[in-house]
Amino acid sequence: MAGTAEIFKAQGQSCNAKGIAAAIAALTAAFGNRVVISLAVREQHGNTLTWVPNQPPDAVVYPQNTGDVQTIVRICADNRVPVIPFGVGTSLEGHINAPLGGVSIDFRDMNKVLAVHAEDLDCVVEPGITRKALNEHLRDQGLFFPIDPGADASLGGMAATRCSGTNAVRYGTMKDNVLALKVVMADGELMTTSRRAKKSSAGYDLTRLMVGSEGTLGVITELTLKLSGIPEAIASGVCPFPSVDAACKATILTIQSGIPVARIELLDALQIRAVNAYSKLSLPEVPTLFVEFHGSDAGVAEQSQRFGEIVADLGGGPFDWATKPEDRSRLWQARHDGYWAARHLRPGAQAFATDVCVPISRLAECVTASQRAAAELHLIAPILGHVGDGNFHLSLLVDMADAGEVERAGILMERVVELALSMDGTCTGEHGVGQGKMKYLKAEHGAPALAAMAAIKRALDPQNIMNPGKIVALN
Secondary structure (H helix, E strand, O other): HHHHHHHHHHHHOOOOHHHHHHHHHHHHHHHHHHHHOOHHHHHHOOOOOOOOOOOOOOOOEEOOOOOHHHHHHHHHOOOOEEEEEEOOOOOOOOOOOOOOOOOOOOOOOOOEEEEEEHHHOOEOOOOOEEHHHHHHHHHHHEEEEOOOOOOOOHHHHHOOOOOOOOHHHOOEEEEEEEEEEEEOOOOOOOOOOOOOOOOOOOOOHHHHHHHOOOOOOOOOEEEEEEEOOOEEEEEEEEOOOOHHHHHHHHHHHHOOOOEEEEEEEEOOHHHHHHHHHHHHOOOOOEEEEEEEEEEOHHHHHHHHHHHHHHHHHOOOOOOEEEEEEEHHHHHHHHHOOHHHHOOOOOOEEEEEEEEOOHHHHHHHHHHHHHHHHHHHHHOEEEEEHHHOEEEEEEEEEEEOOHHHHHHHHHHHHHHHHHHHHHHHOOOOOOOOOOOOOOHHHHHOOOOHHHHHHHHHHHHHHHOEEEEOOOOOOOO
């Protein structure tokens, strides 16, 4: 079937042309001009940011409520047509591609905050709202949602990919901050995974099952999220180091010392060069940690002092501190713009971001080995990462017209994953599996675990219509 699907998609057709035609007719009857089939819109809803080629859906539908999503899924199920959820399209491993054709469900219009329970530190939102829009809504109540992947991603997409971000070292990842979900299943039925209580021992943890399932088990239509109070005081700093090893050792000692650092990000010398040029900074072009502390005035001062002592022992410093909100924003915007900054190191080249995660005790070893591999293969690949939890990213700059360079880039990606797995790490710390990392799951988890994932997929999606071709391949 996979070979047939590739042939049809190469011709711009679905492998289920009759079913697609019937589904589009039924969807158009139900939703009118909220169903779009123009090629330009469809290609926008295929993959655009990764190594994987663009594979557009056959149609895009814009629901306005959960009932709409149920209708869309039921129509697609009746016609055995794939369903691909779409937030804002920032995913990096081909999650939103449609390798077998199908219907993309774009949550642009489902972007409301449905409830805020300030006294319980939680809120209920629709999946299309982005993290920045949510935090704007919460600001006047002294609350914020702390997961910050850099891109202004949608909350539904963040849950679906179990994303992480710069604040993960203190606040955790999406799996730690999603309390409950409403999910439309493959037959169109609506499932509620949990209640708003902070903990429960009642049955299987369906919330955790759905967080990170990448749309392969169901479509998220509502999220209950854990919130945090906006800190009384925040201090950010930039600290240079003589080597990646020294920066990583400072990170390890900070975590082991119990210093509640909120963010601790590593940028290698090449990434600093890119950030300086793109964001108009003048940082020393050496391995650098971006750090941030949250708490009371006294607490932040103590944390900063203790961290400074660790840094001095390892030959790092001096610090460049930013306590004014505008200065902190400029600093972290520069960090978040790291991908775009990297692209400017080599105009005309395509940038491909990939990530791995290892125990922090192996972080320096993995980063330096990855740098050596890039140098041996004559590739430009600046590195940055959320080093407080052992996660780092390469932004690989590739001339796609040079077949030899494209081949070497593929070799580097393989080597970095092999390095991470050899150190008891994972092929992806936060980007997710999608299409791009599927081939590594057996090596990481083993055949029995992969078989268990496939069994869950078959049980909940027997027709294999929920974002097929991602995470596990069903034969």
